[in-house]
Amino acid sequence: MTETAADLPFADYNVPADPPAGPRMAIIGEAPGAEEAKQGRPFVGRSGKLLDENLAAAGVERARCFIGNVFRYQPPGNKVGHFFASRTRARKEGRAIDERWGAFGTSDWVLAEFSGEIDSLRNALREFAPRVIVALGRTPTWALTGQNGIMQLRGQVLPCRLLDGVEVVPTFHPSYILRGQLTEQPTFLADLKLAASRLAG
Numbered sequence: 001m002t003e004t005a006a007d008l009p010f011a012d013y014n015v016p017a018d019p020p021a022g023p024r025m026a027i028i029g030e031a032p033g034a035e036e037a038k039q040g041r042p043f044v045g046r047s048g049k050l051l052d053e054n055l056a057a058a059g060v061e062r063a064r065c066f067i068g069n070v071f072r073y074q075p076p077g078n079k080v081g082h083f084f085a086s087r088t089r090a091r092k093e094g095r096a097i098d099e100r101w102g103a104f105g106t107s108d109w110v111l112a113e114f115s116g117e118i119d120s121l122r123n124a125l126r127e128f129a130p131r132v133i134v135a136l137g138r139t140p141t142w143a144l145t146g147q148n149g150i151m152q153l154r155g156q157v158l159p160c161r162l163l164d165g166v167e168v169v170p171t172f173h174p175s176y177i178l179r180g181q182l183t184e185q186p187t188f189l190a191d192l193k194l195a196a197s198r199l200a201g
Contacts, residue, residue: 009037013068137173
């Protein structure tokens with residue numbers, strides 16, 4: 001059986017009650033993990049703790065940032081690929097793809113039942129009006145910039161395809177660092193500091 005959005009746990013965006021009057025930062029991940037889905041808030045588990053520590057070291061107040069994920073639903077097995085399919089697989093499973101959001105990797109497209117998540121993210125970000133967005137990992141980098149290859153793109157400043165005039169700084173997802181890549185933690189911190197520096201520009 002194929003699980004639809006209605007079957008999946010959900011964690012909404014965390015939007016500051018008191019957003020800063022000046023330049024603002026948003027931080028976007030892929031999709032909620034188990035703890036996030038349980039609490040209904042993004043980045044509250046182990047990844048969130050690592051994010052918090054590095055934001056503080058970069059001089060950024062998490063409470064003043066928009067925090068969210070491209071997909072607000074927790075995918076089965078925490079596999080973000082659940083939201084994508086090739087044309088062939090979608091046809092075989094009797095599901096529709098959204099032609100606006102394609103070519104993730106080489107041949108995958110966002111399934112139509114989940115494509116509204118990108119529209120929702122764009123609307124929420126437009127309302128928050130960030131100057132810079134930190135993209136945590138491959139999926140948000142693709143969603144926000146249309147580009148792939150986090151190892152090559154991290155640490156750069158890229159234009160956001162969802163909002164004109166907004167910058168995106170791709171970096172590693174904290175869960176990647178926690179899964180045995182602790183040597184990348186200084187790089188992660190440097191990327192957050194780069195994003196923070198763009199607020200002053």
